[in-house]
Amino acid sequence: MGITNSNKVINADRIACDGSLLVTLALTAAPDIITNPTDIVLVLDRSGSMAGAPLANLKIGAKTFIDIIAEATGGTADGQIGSGSRIGIVSFASTAMQNTQLITSVDALKNAVDALAAAGSTNHADGFSKAIDLFDPSSSNARVIVMFTDGKTTAGPPPAPVAAQAKADGAIIYCIGLIGSDGIDVDALNDWASEPDVSHVAITPDAADLEELFAELAANISKPGATNIVIDEKVTSNFTITSMLQPSKGTATMLDDRSIRWNIQQLGTTASESALLEFYVRHVGEDPGTKPINESIDYSDTEGNIVVFPQPTVIVECDVVVNPEPCPTPVDLTVTGCSDAVVVDMGDVALESTGRIIQMDVTIKNVCPGKRVALAAILTEVDENGMEYQRGMKTMTIPAHSAPACRDVQVKCIKFVVPESLDVSGGDTQSLCNERNFKARFIAHNIDTDYRCCEAVVTF
Secondary structure (H helix, E strand, C coil): CEEEEEEEEECCCEEECCCEEEEEEEEEEECCCCCCCEEEEEEEECCHHHCCHHHHHHHHHHHHHHHHHHHHCCCECCCECCCCCEEEEEEECCCEEECCCCECEHHHHHHHHHCCCCCCCCCHHHHHHHHHHHCCCCCCCEEEEEEEECCCCCCCCCCHHHHHHHHHCCEEEEEEEECCCCCCCHHHHHHHCCCCHHHCEEEECCHHHHHHHHHHHHHHHCCCCEEEEEEEEEECCCEEEEEECCCCCCEEEEEECCEEEEEEEEECCCCCEEEEEEEEEEECCCCCEEEECEEEEEEECCCCCCCCCCCCEEEEECCEEECCCCCCCCCCCCCCCCCCCCCCCCCCCCCCCCEEEEEEEEEEEEECCCCCEEEEEEEEEECCCCCEEEEEEEEEEECCCCCCCCEEEEEEEEEEEEEHHHCCCCCCCCCCCCCCEEEEEEEEEECCCCCCCCCCCCCC
16 A cells, blocks of 8 residues: 555644744555455545535545556456455435445446535534445455545534444544535544544645545555655754654654654555654744745655655744843953963943842833834832832833734843842841832833824914
């Protein structure tokens, strides 16, 4: 069967500017269908939401799947699936029906697909049940169920126990999901499918992709298992690889902080088999936006399997950061030799504070581009009776940003000096260890505005 599925997923759809992600690569391979005859049941959703283009594209995809399996099994000129493999069609809406038995006639299978009409609710459990009933318990053929659906379960019992029984009986379950008008329960598809779900579940929002998904699955099912697999993964310059877990199969090596090489000696050569590699990346860029994770991912094996991994993206949210007050200018010094003590003349320093320093950050929400903001920070100290005492006010102009939309602006390092002689905590006023209570207030206003007073012209 070759590589029957490949996937790449990330564990979040948005992160902070310096945020991290878990990236998962997954592969599934299985033996050659000619030497490993397989019974395949296509379980096809014909509920009312499939009417129109979704059903038309489903039919194209299912018939393409049948053609690829027929060709791969050395089917005869009269349109028969060969090498002992068979395909059956089950369709479901409010209830399911067996549109064909497990047969080898390509024409009969395609006619059954063409006859499907959309109407009714969505009963996944009955679809799985009718598929299980098609399998012959006395047959030694491998068992595969391909469940296609565009929606959530709206009729019948819970499908998860039925799918679990199919897997317990030896069936491999793949799920293809089309995000229909009512959405789709991805967690449910992951639960129904064989493990790992990342290599047995494919989701698309576009019905036009169905032919490609069915064709890719059929092509992979019909190829032999893979040997001498090499996967070279390289993330974009916006990310760095921070750590890597031991893969479930083979060995993986970090070539540098952006590249990984994963080697697998063999996969799926005697039975269906999956492999996982997980690693963590951290965003190191400075700009926000939708960022692709990988710059490139190359696959090769001895059998020449063509494997395409998805290209996941993540939304990176970076605050605009303003530092209104500069930090003190540092003085450089060098320590050389092996001396236990070094004396360095650091020059003069101006007296700036005689007490503790409170340093605050504040985020101004939804600042629109091209708008300067006037910000006031007011600090008071609170005594044991709740009375407030002024400890200072600062005003500053926050420069306008040029981001394409309104965004948050973080103002950092607003510093107040609070001398110990002003301590009103009620403790020892000579101690530096007294607990002191403060309150901070912030006022922010736009400076730039397009408002103009109406200019009235008065005539007599």
